[in-house]
Amino acid sequence: MFNLNRLDISWIILMLITLANAFIAETADPHIFITAVICFSIAYKGRRVMDHFMELNYANKTIALLMRSYFYIFPLLIFLTDMFSEQLAELTSLT
Secondary structure: OOOOOHHHHHHHHHHHHHHHHHHHHHHOOOOHHHHHHHHHHHHHHHHHHHHHOOOHHHOOHHHHHHHHHHHHHHHHHHHHHHHOHHHHHHHHOOO
16 A cells, blocks of 8 residues: 655654654653653654664764764753753852
């Protein structure tokens, strides 16, 4: 019936993860576990886009390493920012 290739399947997976993230963000109570799930999905989606759409898994090793680092470091920073939000607010307040 449907003739799906790898890119179609990757796109469907990315859309399902995005919809799940939106549902979780709208319905779940704020909790560090929810932030961890969202951050993990951001890293996974970034890696999937990098490998299947940008085809950087065949690129220069340095470029691939830098892009992978980007997709792992920024979700980690988001998680740490949420985890230590009160301390960061105190550090950056003017009063």
